[in-house]
Amino acid sequence: MVFLATLPDGKERAGIKDIAFAINSPEAFTAKILQTLVRENLLLSIKGPNGGFEISDLGKKSTLYRIVQVIDGDSIFVGCALGLQECSESHPCAVHHKFKAIRDHLTGMMMTTTLRDMALGIQTGVSFLKT
Numbered sequence: 001m002v003f004l005a006t007l008p009d010g011k012e013r014a015g016i017k018d019i020a021f022a023i024n025s026p027e028a029f030t031a032k033i034l035q036t037l038v039r040e041n042l043l044l045s046i047k048g049p050n051g052g053f054e055i056s057d058l059g060k061k062s063t064l065y066r067i068v069q070v071i072d073g074d075s076i077f078v079g080c081a082l083g084l085q086e087c088s089e090s091h092p093c094a095v096h097h098k099f100k101a102i103r104d105h106l107t108g109m110m111m112t113t114t115l116r117d118m119a120l121g122i123q124t125g126v127s128f129l130k131t
Contacts, residue, residue: 001037001067003129004055005119013052024130033071040070055115064118065110077107 003022004014014022020030034053037043042059046052068076080087081099089096121127 001042001055001059001062001115002118002122004043004053005115006122013046013054015052019053022129036071042067042070060115062115063111064113064115065107067115068110077103
């Protein structure tokens with residue numbers, strides 16, 4: 001999605017091969033993720049000779065939190081650092097309190113970082129998609 005958000009005006013659509021190459025990801029893996037994003041209405045899939053994937057209106061307004069949640073679920077935001085099924089304030093794992101602070105900070109950062117924020121960093125050369 002970040003790659004698509006960095007495309008110039010008039011060229012906001014790209015095919016799987018171009019996206020996979022741009023982000024250095026296997027095509028089959030990339031295709032699965034793209035279809036998940038389409039199902040959740042964050043991307044549009046356009047068929048035909050000028051087809052490809054483009055960011056939907058909903059996707060343009062998305063935060064990093066929403067994108068990660070769609071692709072990986074919410075375990076990074078609520079799960080136990082050690083992977084325990086039962087880990088809470090009243091029944092903490094060995095690193096619960098330390099990890100909770102990190103997890104809460106990460107969640108806050110992802111909730112306040114938009115797709116536009118990430119794309120802007122890449123467009124201005126402050127950050128990169130691949131080396």
